Amino acid sequence: MAVEPSPAVLEIRDLRIEAKSSDSWSEIVRGVSLSLRKGEVLGLVGESGAGKSTVGLAALGYLRPGARASGGSVRLLDTELLAIPEEERRRLRGTKVAYVAQSAQAAFNPVHRLMDQITMVAVDRGGLSRAEAEKRAVALFTALQLPDPQHFGARYPHQVSGGQLQRAMVAMAMICNPALIVFDEPTTALDVTTQVEVLISIRKVIEEFGVAAIYITHDLAVVAQIAHRVAVLRYGEVVEEAPIASIMDHPEHPYTQSLWAVHEMPANDPAAEGASAAALLSIERLGARFGTFEVLSDIDLRIGRGETVALVGESGSGKSTLGRVIAGLKAPSGGRALFDGAALPPKLRQRPLDLLRRIQIIYQSADTALNPRQTVRAIVGRPLALYQGLRGAAREKRLIELLRMVELDESHAERLPGQLSGGQKQRVAIARALAAGPELIICDEITSALDKVVQADVLRMMIGLKERLGVSYLFITHDIEVVRAIADRVVVMQHGRIVEQGEKDRVFAPPHEPYTERLLASVPDMAVGWLDRIIAARVA
């Protein structure tokens, strides 16, 4: 991946962007400078809110509503984007510089066929006839390894899978052969197994067509596979910029080092007594269906006291449904469940209050799981009153204990969820679950929506809480890193069935079941060259 010196495609100098919050303007991009040559890929990493997308969009001369450029320059080829009228900037978009969004599902218009959306810019402004544009699209579909490239474009967005749609968006960006493409977290919404396919396709077209690219991501392992250089953004500033190999091996800035450290979270020692501990929950031959569609079949599962069982699999594999069945939110269609030796009634309504107390659930998105109009005190206080019968001073005392347990303090009790950060919100959701005094907590992707740094803190806290309180976790996740960090045992699901389960060390050590093998092999290594090896292995 050598880059020969050539004139800059993009030159950003001391860019400053302000965003309007309530009545005042505050700077969200503070003097960013970047430059890109032909065929070069620049990784832009950082946590959410660091200003990655804002900088990426500025490369298209585009500012989101409520934002304005207050200084600096953005030079694309020979054009100063901030100096020309919007109408001229508009004409460059799609033809000279293109954008690939995070969620292709949302970024494609549901009412138009893929071919129409992909070829539109080329026909309108790219100077191609419809037939020529379609021919080029088919060539791109082939290069992107989409199935049945001749007829792929005739479909509507909802008729193709998420990974295919993401590749179709890459084709849409490439249609006019732009000089620069901005990839904004293009694989974040995908499963690991799908992510590999999309990464391979993106790498292939970047190299084949020699386009320059900005690749925005928060996943360092991904950026290591794609980028030549990496710029680390924090609070709207570039804290470090270096070639990929050197920044992976020797991150210099303390913030970069902390990002890197998070990625190498130590694996926990599986509870030694995990296997021998008394069973808290045991499930036999459980099934569930939506209408006639079988989402779960033949599930056998056992969770011991004080044990963490990680449930992994792709989206749609039935992990969350299994969690909901155990929590009583969805009735199973068959099978048997024992909780602490007694039959677990299938429906929520049939479960006595004390049983509800003993099984709690925490959701992926604390944003939607917490009532935005209730204070933290009301949110956490409610289960204290309902399950523990605590009133007045006793409840307040317990409330503060719980907030401390999740590393918040009494000053947070008065706040509304909207006044908390993403990580704090999830901590409140955890405190609410703990307030009931549960024995089993179902954690449904509770760290997926969080940044890596916050995620690591929350995971450490969860491990600590388990040791102190002796609760069991059913930890639903698609992130193998998380599994390594927290699980005692691992259950792998695919198409509503369990394909493998066992002690973590055994499941993660070869030989694997074929699906587990594919899942593990799809997780990018935190090292340059991992994708090259995957590609080489496929060619061989």
Add this chain to the structure above:
Amino acid sequence: MNRTSHPILSMVASRVGLGLLSLLIVSLVIFFSVSLLPGSYASAILGQNATPEAVAALETRLGLDQPAIWRYLSWLAAAATGDLGQSFAGRPVMAVLGPRLLNTITLASITAVIAVPLAITLGVICARFRGRFIDRFLSTSTLASISLPEFFVAYLMMMIFAVKLQWFPSMAGIRNSMDLGEQLYRMVLPILTLLLVILAHMIRNTRAAILSVMSSPYVEMARLKGESEGRVVTRQALPNAIGPIASVVALNLAYLISGVVVIEVVFVYPGVGQAMIDAVRNRDVPVIQACALIFATAYIGFNLLADIVSIVSNPRLLHPR
């Protein structure tokens, strides 16, 4: 794709079925609520001084001595074939209402043909230039025209165009003997009034429906592809707003059939509305029933149509996986 089991067909069929069911329920309400009124049909026709024998004889002739459910079924069966029975004045209801219905449909159709495309165009323009002068002007004036009662708008039109300017006649009493040009000339003011009333609703709802999809990621994507703002609105947003637009259009079209009563009275236009007012005044129950049934059919029919349009405009349903 298997044509026979296309999900859209079964969805449309079930909507049509539901529409027919609601129509059936409405017909039950119309039929039996009239029998709740004090006094019987026959004594109402014959007046207070009728002998019991005469009342009984008329009841037998009209079939009123039959059980209610039987009468309902035969009324319904007849109505389904277009026979809405006899008015108290002795003429078939359809003979009374038929020409009137035709007049109302003419008035409504002309209004609709002008109003629907105009409203959608203006709504699109408002959405495209949101916050600008044209949007504010239309928003304010449509709000004003919604707030004013329709009869007031009617009199306002009359005062301006008939009294002051003397461009159009204030009375829209058209007759078959008039030629088409003359009839249209007389219909100008009622049409103008109706336009003002229904345009406002449709413009505002079209604008709102489009703006609600303008924050979708695919709209931002289109801008990032360099599409012009006008095309973003017409090509990206509008097709996704068809469903809600269709339902407000349907409501307004149904209003054109049933809600024009006041307008027809003000302009003395010989439509169904006028006929209904006359029937109410004369307690001509079969005619009232017939009007109610016609209005209900229009409402249910247009809403059914809107449902079908929004099903068909959804690509997920039209092109299943």
